[in-house]
Amino acid sequence: MSAPAPATGCRDVPVLAERGQHEVFCGLTGIIWLHRKIQDAFFLVVGSRTCAHLLQSAAGVMIFAEPRFGTAILEETDLAGLADAQEELEREVDRLLSRRPDIRQLFLVGSCPSEVIKLDLSRAAERLSARHAPKVRVLNYSGSGIETTFTEGEDACLAAMAPALPDTDRRQLIMVGALPDVVEDQALDLLSKLGIEDVAVLPARHADSGLAVGPNTVFALTQPFLGGTLAALERRGARHIPAPFPFGEQGTTAWLAAVAREFGVDQAHFDAVTAAPRARATRAVAQAAEGLRDKSVFFFPDSQLEIPLARFLTRECGMRAIEVGAPYIHRGVVGPELDLLAEGPLLAEGQDVERQLDRCRAARPDLTVCGLGLANPLEAEGLATKWAVELVFTPVHFYEQAGDLAGLFSRPLRRRAALRLEAAE
């Protein structure tokens, strides 16, 4: 059905585990895309001025939109115990909800300071839920930097939604992961053409979507960072369909095939449905990947997308991976990806940024995938970089975006080739 797996994959390769300075975002950052995705939700961070500043800086650099997020900034009186934090929070939430009657779901998001002072947000969420039911549902999760790295914030958010979903005995598929609407629609269309009609999405765009879960539910992850959500859905009796992730032609085909097998779609029908988009994706990738062939790539840890993307770049774009760093490697989730990634690159988990920079400088990769804090300094040292965060914000999943995904990696190299800033000889 898809290209054969390498003789030796990376599933059993030893991993370099590092513990030093982590140059990564915390889980609060996920709010930037989650609040656009869940259109009737408000994300209220209970934290410090730093949290507010992070969200604003992340949003300011990345997007600007009417915010449906804010920070309840803890003050000296909250910390000294002079003010009852629960009452303070209730007051702020009352004010917020009266000003924003369009809000149907409220997420109380824990932060480093709220975790350290052990503010009980689950109790607050229960009390507030009782107070504002049935119009507004209040949930809580932690996006703190001491517990979550970047995309793990989305995982924590979706995992918090799972226990609150209504029960169902329906035989259905849930597609799990926040994708841009256009990509989500493409995926649903493909599934429907395969004959899989009862498909829901977590997170749903609205609170009243009717999303439910139960023992006859199966689910497939579209993002590799959703290990906590996987466990939470399993606790509700749903069953996970392990698969590679839908990046590139091969990843998308493998993902769809895993779902199709589960629903007993016959091979001929599968081929008929996927043939045209597969061919389009292959052509688009080949075009965009011109210039990537035989080039080397080095991944700094960022979003947990690193392993699937390394698989895509090495198998479909002809690149050679030197190091694949991930903030966290969840083998239950990325196992099928590791099987497909040929042995060779160093796999690193966690980070000691200074040492990793030393390795990167020594290896002089043709392309370095890293966070925003490192990109310009590395460019200034003569290394071509790709900001990792763009991979999370750009539609890159499934067939029709496969060419765009390859393009994200080839553009920095094309740009370097296009610029002529030296004097003519």
Added chain:
Amino acid sequence: MKLSVWTYEGPPHVGALRVATAMKGLHYVLHAPQGDTYADLLFTMIERRNHRPPVTYTTFQARDLGADTAQLFKTACLAAYERFQPQAMIVGASCTAELIQDDPGGMAETMGLPVPVIPLELPSYQRKENFGADETLFQLVRALSRPIDRSAHVTCNLIGPTALGFRHRDDITELTALLGDMGIGVNVCAPYGATPQDLTRLGAAHFNVLMYPETGEAACRWMERELGQPYTRTVPIGVGATRDFLGEVAALTGRSVALDESRLRLPWYSASVDSTYLTGKRVFIFGDGTHVACAARIARDEMGFEVAGLGCYNREQARMIRGLARDYGVEALITEDYLEVESRIAELAPEMILGTQMERHIGKRLGIPCAVISAPVHVQDFPARYSPQMGIEGANVIFDTWVHPLVMGLEEHLLTMFREDFEFHDDAGASHHGGAATPRAPDPAPAEAPETGAEVIWLDEAERELRKVPFFVRGKARRNTETYASERGLTRIGLDTLYDAKAHYAR
């Protein structure tokens, strides 16, 4: 607890980062959880710096909290010293580390590092970014500088410019040249570009130029007291302020004022007839106290605008700004809540906003042109070209920057003349801004319920006539007419009321 949507200032450790990043040979060890490293991108992305900020974050995680975060700090501190070999180090805690009370300063002291290690106490739950920068520079100056002989030639120190400052890079160049014309050299510029060793030479200067009170005042005060160096009070932004500043420098040094005005264009540009249309434009000014005060003077005295309202977000400058507002006959708005700023702007309906990036978004939403005069900054506040705010070139830059968002002079006259023209109508917007011209919509049917002002009702015919007023003065016309009506106890505005008001306010 206080709900905040957007903030004007970051936490105080970001202020310390701005000082550390501006300097060379200094390293900052910040006890902080992972995630706080986001601050690096402020410098590498917004300011396009080509080096990582000189900061080591301990990036502790939940599992470290039960174990030994103090040891983690020590290890990070030692590793940072060995790798970067700085001339001096500053150590401190971010908001979360403040709660776990590891005392980075005390720990660093016991480590016996062979360079000065300066502890920072920055209360994250009380103070903000500007305080953090001001306090950090003060602590560095206090720890490193000492009385030394004055330089043979007259020199000064430039105090206050930091990384991520609004046009600090170019203000330094402009001021250095301005002082050079008077035969005054720059001894040390700090923190921007200074090393810890440079700070030991601060005492050689004859006086200090306090460029930005927000980030340099505590250091200047201390040097005045301990090193006997007077400092300048005037911030030289605008033509008048630049002249006053040089007068102040002359008084401090006994030299005569020398100002090369051959490149100064603001006064003539402002006097030329094309600028007539700027007369009495109502502007609302908001930002940090220093830039707001300078902008208010330029707006009124050098551009001929009317200051409709002003305010600042940093409470440290609240007194000064309140005093200033009294002089201008307006009410000061001191707040860090951008929703309050938005509602004040909506209420005042100015024709232009001079503000921060935050007000630029407010302006976009309300359809009011905006020019940026103050931090907080965005990537576009670091232009490739030379564009200071201070001195002669600063005044030229400000004239261009403030006029650009408006419709051009002659164009405004034509729009007024052809206000009903099918192509050259005001929905088309200013010709030098992007965006496709929108064809004029057919005159909409009058709304069922006429729009209501505070207490007055607009009648159909008046409402229609008001729509014929060009967009850039429509807000003013509406407001003036409503004020006129309510002052006379009228509850309905007709065509006559509209034109009576127009005659009343004619200038």
